[in-house]
Each structure stands twice: as structure tokens, then as C-alpha cells.
Amino acid sequence: MKDFIIPTRLANGDIDMGTPASKSDVMVTLTIDGFDVTVPEGTSVMRASAEAGIQVPKLCASDNLEAFGSCRLCVVEIEGRRGTPASCTTPVMDGMVVTTQSSKVKKIRKGVMELYISDHPLDCLTCAANGDCELQDMAGMVGLRDVRYEAPKGGSLANHFEARSDAGAPNAQFIPKDDSNPYFTYDPAKCIVCSRCVRACEEVQGTFALTIEGSGFNSRVSAGAAGDDFMASDCVSCGACVQACPTATLQEKSVIEMGTPERSVITTCAYCGVGCSFKAELNGDELVRMVPYKHGEANRGHSCVKGRFAWGYANHSDRILNPMIRDKVTDPWREVSWDEAISYTATKLRDLQARHGVKSIGGITSSRCTNEETYLVQKMIRSTFGNNNTDTCARVCHSPTGYGLKTTFGTSAGTQNFDSVEETDVVIIIGANPTDGHPVFASRLKKRLRQGAKLIVIDPRRTDIVRSAHIEAQHHLPLLPGTNVAVLSSIAHVIVTEGLMDEAFIRERCDWDEFAHYAEFISDPRHAPEATAMLTGVDAGELRAAAKLFATGGNGSIYYGLGVTEHSQGSTTVMAIANLAMMTGNLGRNGVGVNPLRGQNNVQGACDMGSFPHELPGYRHVSDDATREVFEAIWGTKVDPEPGLRIPNMLDAAVDGTFKGIYIQGEDILQSDPDTKHVKAGLEAMECVIVHDLFLNETANYAHVFLPGSTFLEKDGTFTNAERRINRVRKVMAPKNGYADWEITMMLANAMGSGWTYTHPSQIMDEIAATTPGFANVNYEMLEVRGSVQWPCNDDKPDGSPIMHIDGFARGKGQFIITEYVATDERTGPRFPLLLTTGRILSQYNVGAQTRRTDNTVWHEEDLLEIHPHDAEVRGIRDGQYVRLASRAGETSLRAQITDRVSPGVVYTTFHHPDTQANVITTDYSDWATNCPEYKVTAVQVALSNGPSDWQEDYTAQAEQSRRILPAAE
């Protein structure tokens, strides 16, 4: 299949329309340069011209920013109006007659451009933006041929770009380049002060890290306040300013180093569940930069530091490119050919099955790999291995979402698209930290909040979304970790007892008797906020106010993350959220809904593709004969009707000696799964651990076979993001390891006797479509045309489903579930008086395998323990000191950070670094329904320490020992 290649600049759909599109339904017709143009009311003259294919010269305008009217280049003449209005700030009027090229405006533009160029260095040939510079383009467009400003005799013209005058005197206006940010530079000498970067930082990203300092000729872009550079400022390195800059003032270091890219391929980011579309811009097969694609429907042209800049891991020297095997984990690795590695593995797995039974092996699919790859791994396990021992990392993150939403609504997925946030009025964020975990969504949410939407945050920590520049939550309910259900029940209690529910919606869309039963349960005084306050630590008055706001504030939406699911009552909490949305009638239209923020790029897809041991693709139970027959017919093998083992069960079985071999694709269970010591014991007990990954990850320390993986840049496929959007991943370069991951899985399956003959992932998608009703109409050709589609996409919904449950729930009637709060068994006591909760940080991603191998480490080079000043003081802990963090499960050491972001009694850390191993601490308690581990609540004690714990030192030594690779035989 042909790659979707577009030229870098000014090609199909990449034209900058100058100002944002108007959303008005009223159409207005005007004449521009003799052509009639009909556009929505509120459109600018500039945009209307662009719609007609006429580009008005511009510098300060960009269609992702509100019109600003500062560059004076876009002036036009309008019949009957005096002067020459700026076309960007002038809205269209019916019957308006516009001339964009008259001698008058041409003269003005030339004059304006001449002034710009008089204070701009003329080093175009050696400039990093050469060929990709709007100032250069506009100078050409207005036909500037001469700059008449001349320096007086013996002196020089005031300017910003010469470090010294001709006479050698230093130029006070010259500011040297700021290259403090690892990914881009700020060169004030090239700045034309169009303010696009400042506006992008404000309007698009919502960080407000930039400003224009000074006035008049002294105006300069400034990051932060006096004395700050980009790194010291509030900048989060999202890249919006770099993208907005029309010159080389803000420029990617990769472009400075490698040159202007000559082609681009549209693909999908492989970091979080937002699933941003990017243009991978290349020279040959060398990736120069990743630029957010403005037609990407998840990100609408925005990006974060990870997707935009942190792709260097793909070329990192740690990457393993040759397959390796070893007989014992104490041996060093031996590099072998692909043939040898695959046949060694196949023989070993078949031997284990012969000795210990068909069910003695299994596999784990990856939420980072494509749908097609995930589908193949579960297919291999089900049809080649012949059992259902397949599970996925979603087990440890969003399995309760699948269970909870399927039970209440009938579909294991979020109900909205991301665009929906633009119409929401009240937002509840619970157990999610979007500014760090899902930054591009957070920017879109913050934009809506700045427009006046209200916000309720339920989180033990005061996250940035609670209060940061220009946004502030109306209510922050800082609950104790583990009490989500109690808080949500109290909110429901207030809504029901005060009669604020949407009775019409409940009667029409749900079962009224069932609701009545639920209402009776929830009205019980034990759920009143005053009664639960002791338990949850949440102020009853604040909670009542929040509940009333949500029920009465208009379109109410709920966004949640792993702070909801990773609890012993994760599934209950998801169902409590669903209850809340149903009772307030907040489902089935724009601006409302229940929105899980998925952690990894393809968690949704991995779940959709039948990664779970009890479900075939499309969430259909393996015990269902009709479903099995569909797959058996196509696969030509029998499918076991018995559900297989979940990850924790596999590890338990391994320790018991009945589970012997595992194929792990793109997941580092040793670092990411709870209770590291138990995971280690399970892996050690197995005879064949196959790790298929980019790097020798922590799990690989206990592996016998290492199959090098390919990055998202090196293969074709699809990812499904948190809004069920199936986005294409396109091969940008050849796999450095030789094969795309789907090919490797196929080689292994074929070596074990399957006769698979796929030659392209599109054929795998065709098989998925043929077997899975929600994907029935999905194919690569359609994705080429449409860009992306949200499932379900079938004959009923040929265009996909941006919003679900519009006229009725997938399961028929929405189901209210009784959500009794049951406290977790993990409790604080005298030995472990504090509650640890875990999370992530903007610059790092998950176990950090990728981001730790990029310059993102400058923002976060180690995991820190956040602790409240009171808790620190009684323990004599000062900021930055090493502390020992201990739980019933284990202990580790890390540095303390004293902050009142966490409440007294609560401590917090991230899990990005293997030398901290936060999961040594977490316990093996898990969600009652899905076994999703209880990462978010661990009773701990914190004390001063001298440095790394014994476990950390032993671990580091073992890891070093285990990562030895024998030199290749000559």
C-alpha cells in the first residue's frame, strides 16, 4: 500500500487559513477580487479570501490563534470603507466588496515589509529556517526588492541582530541565543515580534509562560520574568511556540542540525491515550522533526513535549537490534540470527507444552503496539498455543473501565470524542492528572475552562489543574486515597435526596424501578457527605456544593484516570461514575459523558482486540459458541471455551510450577506491575521467558529469549485512542531491527506450525473487520480517505460514532448499580501510618523506557517522594534528603520533596525509574472484579536513610549481571 506522503509546505489542507473557522450557521456572501465567496458569519476577510483560494500576505495571523492585527501586512481595501483595514481582524459582511491587491495596499505592504527587513539579519542561506520561513515567503510575495534605510555616516542603524556595531561597540539591543531548552533554541536576533509564540502559549497550550517585555522598539519575547531563560520559565516544552514562529527565532535543534525536511508522513503518536496525529518530517529516511498535524481530530494541531520532541529513543544506542538467547538467566546474552532465535523459541515452547500441558504457556499483548499486532498475539495464543492465557497491560490500568462501563452502558469504552469538551459546562476530573498525563487534552480542557466552564477536581493531590494560571477549580475535594466510592456515593446522595436528578432521562433511558431501588440505597443517611466526611476527609459543605454544581450547571462531563481504576474498588468506582452521569442525564450528546483518560497509546485497542483471557475481539466471551465459531472458521483451529489466566494468575501459577513459558510483547511487567518481588519470583520460576521489546527492559533481566522490537516509526498499523478513534500509524522508515513486530509474531506462530501469510497489516485489519462487528466497515482504504474513524463503524454507523449512546444505550436500558463502599484491606496503622499513592509526570512516560532515553530527563531525572511539610517535620526530613519508603511488601529509597500539594498523611511518587522501583512497595491487593492492582493505595512509613536500600543495590547488581551480551563471534 502506498504511503500517504504530502509535501512539507502549503500542500493539500496544509494551507494556513489565517484565522480560526467560524462556527456560525448563518452564511454571508461577499466578493473578493471579483469572486463571490460564501462563508459563515463571523469569518474574517482573510479567511474568506483563503477559502476562495486567495492568500492575503500575513505574518502575525495563524488559523490556530485569534486574530491579532499587529503585523499590518494583511491590509486590504473594502468598497465604501475608509482606509485599509487589516483583513484578519475585519469580519465579513453581506455584499462586501474586497480588493486584496490594489496599488495602494501593495505599496503599504512593501513599506511594512521593508521596515521588518531593516531589522532582520540577511543570512537566509545559512539560516535554519531557509526554505521554511514565512518572513522569507512574504518578502517574496509582496515583491520587496530593496531596503532603503541606510546607516548614517560613521554610525549604524539601531537594530537587534548585530552583536556589535561596525565600530566594534557592543549593541545594547542584542540578546544572545537561548539554547537552554534541550529541543529548541530562541534566537532573539531573528524575532519580528509578531507575538504568535506568546499567543500560542496562551491560547493553544494555556501555560502563559511567554510574554512581550518592553514596548516599542524595545519589545522582545521573554520566557518568564527578568532573569529567566526558557528552562527556568514556566515553559512545558509543548512546542506550540516553535510551530507558531514564522521565522527561525524559535527553531527545533534537530532542524538546525539536520536541515529542512523535504517530505512528511502522517502518523500517530505512540505515547499517551490522546493519540495525537503528527507529521513525521524527514530527509530520506532520517527523521528530522515531529510536527502536530492540524487535521488530527484528537489533537487539532497541538502536541506535548513527549510526542513533539521525545522520539530520540528510536535511535538510542541502548536499543537492541539483534535477537538474543540464553539457556539460563545467569548466563550472558548470545546474539543469534532471527532464524535461530525463532526456531529456538518455538521448540522450547512446544517442548514445555509437551511436558507440562497445553495451558502451561501464555502471553501478554502490548498496549503500545498496534491493533494488528495485538490481534496477532492473541490469535497466536488462542490458535497456535491453543489456550486463552492472554492478558494485557490494561489489566493493570483500565480493566475496571471495561468491566464497569460494559455493565452499566453496554460498551467497554468512553462515550465521547475529545471535541466534546468544547461544549461542556461543568467538568468533574477524578483520579486523573491531565496536565501531566494527557497534556494535549488538558490544553483543550483549559481552553474551555478559560471560557467559563466550571471544574470540580476529586484528587488526593492538588494537581496543576486545580489551580494554575487563569484556571481554578470551583471545588477541589482532596479525598484520602481509597475512598473514591464513598465520595461519589455522597455526591449521588446529594443529587438524589435534593431531587436534582434528571427524571425524564432516567425514565426514558434507564429502568425506573431499578433506579428507584438504587435511589433508596443511595438516600440512606450513611451516604450523606456529613457521614462520609470522617472516612474520606472531604469537607461536607464543599462536597454538597460540588454535587449541586454538577447536577445543575448544564452539560456535565466526567473525565477520569487511573486514580479511579487502580483500587480494590476500581470497578465499583467506574460504575458509580456511570450512575452519576445517568442520573443527571449527561449522556448521548456533545459536552457530556463518561470519559476514561487512557494511559497508553493503544490501551483501548488492546482491549478491543481480545487481549483479555475471557474475551475474544469485540468483548465477546470465549464461552459463547457463536463467537468462537466465527474465529474458528477463519483461523482454522479450535478455540478453548475456558477463560485463560490473567497476569497475576500466570505469575501465581508459575510460582506453583504449572505455568512455564511466557511471550511478553512490549510490556515491562517487572517494573510496571505491583509487588515487584512476586513478579520476580514468578518470572524466575518459568523456563522460557520471551521478551519482545526495544530495550533490555527490567523484565528482560529474567528472560531467556530477547526479540528486538520495532518502534512506531518503523511499521504500519493502527492505534485506537481514548475516544475510540482508530488512527493510522504509518511506516516512516525501515525497521532497524529488520522486522516490524507483527512480522516477528507471525514468524514465531509459523515456526510453531501456523501457516499465516499476511504481507501487510491491512490484511490483518480486514480479518478484524470480518470477525468483529464494531469494526465491520473499517479498512485501510477508508482510513486513507477519512483520516480516522471512531468505532463502532459498521453498516449502522458507516461514519463511525463520535458520541455513543445517542438514542439509547448499547445494552438497551442503562443500568444503575448499587455501589457500596468497602474499605480496602490495605490500611494505615502504627507501623505504616502514611498512604502512598502513585502517578506520573509530564516529561516521563510510564516505566520511562522511552522517555528516560531522551533529553526529557532534564525535567525529571529521578523519582521523588512528595511529602507534606507536617509529615516531613515530625520525621526530621528536609527537602532533597534520601528517605526510606517502606510498606508491608518491600522498601526502597528515594529523595523527598516537601510540598503541600499532598495532604498530611498522604505521600506520592512516580514510577518512571527502575532504580527507584516504586512497585517494590505496592501490594498485591487488586480490584475485586478485574484484578486491576491497587497501585493507588499503599500504607507506608517514611524515614531518613543513607541511600539506596539493600534491595536496590542487589537489584542493580543483578540487572548489570543479566544485561551482559557476549561479543559476537568473529
Added chain:
Amino acid sequence: MADTQTTQTMQHILARHKGQEGPLLPILHSVQAEFGFIPGDVVQIIADDLNITRAEVHGVITFYHDFRDAPAGKHIVKICRAEACQAVGGNAISERAFEKLGVGWHGTTTNGAVTLEPVYCLGLCACGPAAMVDNKVVGRVDADKLDRLLQEAGA
């Protein structure tokens, strides 16, 4: 980080402006009235209070020439540089001031007595050249008058 004294003073100033619409400029005026200039370490305190960023506060401070980032001399002498005053000899007055004080625009004399600043129109065009000493305007400034003013100011 601001010291305790500064932080306390700032809390008083910010409390005075609580609830005010468009509070940033009034706050900055109060800060300058209190400290004589805008200390760099109050920028973050103001930003936190108004829930804006220090970049935004910085942008506003630097936009206005009247906000200074270092203490001024005991007296501030402003000389009008606008067209009407220039037309009646304002430039000569400026030159004389430079000479007398030994500083340029925005400079402060070594004894800390006088800071010299340009100003663009004091609204005294009919009786230029005009100047302003601290907050008092002076018309029809000539060389003698200037010398006297500067002497009074202790230069």
C-alpha cells in the same frame, strides 16, 4: 525567594486590592509606592495571588517606563522630550542636565540624590520647556531655573 519582610508587606498590599477589577496595575503602583521600585522577587508573589504567570506580570511591568526595577535617587527629575518643548529649547535643557548631573537618561547621580528621566508631554506645551521634579511640574525652564532645581534637589 522574597524575604519574610517583603512577603509580609506584599500580603498587606495584595489584601488591599482583593476583589478589585483589573488589579494588576493598582498593585504595581502600590508596590512601587511602598518599595520605591518593583523588586524582582515580588513578581511571583503577585502572579500567585492573581493566578496569572510571572511572565504576564513581567510583561506589564516592563511595558510601562514608570515602573522601575531598581531604587531611584532621592528625587526624580523628568524633562519633557515631546515636540512642543523641543521646539522651544528643550534639547538644550536636557543637554545641560546631562552635563550638570554627569548621567544620561534613567541615570542616577553618584550621590544618589537625583534620577534623570525623559517624559513625553506633561501637558504644559504653552509654557515649555517643561519639567517635573518629583510630582511637581515646572514650566518655562531655562538654564538658571534648571540649575536651581538641581541644586535644591541636592545634585
